Amino acid sequence: MSLVKITGLSKKFRDNVVLDSIDLDVKKGDVIAVIGPSGTGKSTLLRCIDMLEKPNKGLIEFGDFRFDVTSRNKKDIVALRQRVGMVFQTFNLFKQKTVLENVMEGLIVVKKVPKAEAEAKALQYLGKVGMLDRQQYYPRQLSGGQQQRVAIARALAMEPELLLLDEPTSALDPELVGEVLDTILKAAEAGNTMILVSHEMSFVRKVASRVIFLENGHILEDGTPRQVFENPQHSRTKEFLHKFY
Numbered sequence: 001m002s003l004v005k006i007t008g009l010s011k012k013f014r015d016n017v018v019l020d021s022i023d024l025d026v027k028k029g030d031v032i033a034v035i036g037p038s039g040t041g042k043s044t045l046l047r048c049i050d051m052l053e054k055p056n057k058g059l060i061e062f063g064d065f066r067f068d069v070t071s072r073n074k075k076d077i078v079a080l081r082q083r084v085g086m087v088f089q090t091f092n093l094f095k096q097k098t099v100l101e102n103v104m105e106g107l108i109v110v111k112k113v114p115k116a117e118a119e120a121k122a123l124q125y126l127g128k129v130g131m132l133d134r135q136q137y138y139p140r141q142l143s144g145g146q147q148q149r150v151a152i153a154r155a156l157a158m159e160p161e162l163l164l165l166d167e168p169t170s171a172l173d174p175e176l177v178g179e180v181l182d183t184i185l186k187a188a189e190a191g192n193t194m195i196l197v198s199h200e201m202s203f204v205r206k207v208a209s210r211v212i213f214l215e216n217g218h219i220l221e222d223g224t225p226r227q228v229f230e231n232p233q234h235s236r237t238k239e240f241l242h243k244f245y
């Protein structure tokens, strides 16, 4: 069952073509890992799906909801963003808000959930990432790993149909990576549909149902972790993977 269908997604910055008519079909429960060299358009792909970048062309469909990415209709963009959650490399928590307030914010402001209900839901999701005991802390009082777990709770609490994670562990000290990967694995096992950009290859092998190798605006490789890691079709993929093994 197709959850999201992306067709002909294209993005250029001036004459730098970063995404060249990308097609991507995401099934419910898929965990799609996007790998590829630095500067190849992985972040741009995620940011275009959430309209944080304005693509030049393409269609994003969630079932009957059809979004032409050239639309600048605010209502349509809000409707798209209601379906998509994003976790950033640098967490991007609200610094002046507590952990609990961070997770409640989107529920109240975007989803218009009554405050008591938002609080209950925020606590529920903080529990899932093991951060209940830090609910009154401010981001600066937390480690990077803890901040990222709060950011994941914040995204999940919105119950998005599709969760995008852009190198969620690359800003962390090595000893903090594991706790965040465990949190992502749990979210995957709970059935959340995700697109994950990551260089953590052993984690990608474990968590992904599908791996995409992106290079120069094209999907060069698209298969199960086994297919892509053990039997890549392109020499560029082999060269890239060799850097990790």
Ligand code: ADP
Binding pocket: 013, 016, 018, 036, 037, 038, 039, 040, 041, 042, 043, 044, 045
């Ligand atoms: P990746 O995430 O794979 O490292 P990015 O999506 O960040 O790659 O970047 C892809 C290309 O787009 C790079 O050449 C980068 O310089 C360019 N790019 C990204 N964002 C911008 C921007 N806001 N303005 C101009 N060029 C950009």
Ligand code: MG
Binding pocket: 042, 043, 044, 167
């Ligand atoms: Mg990036």
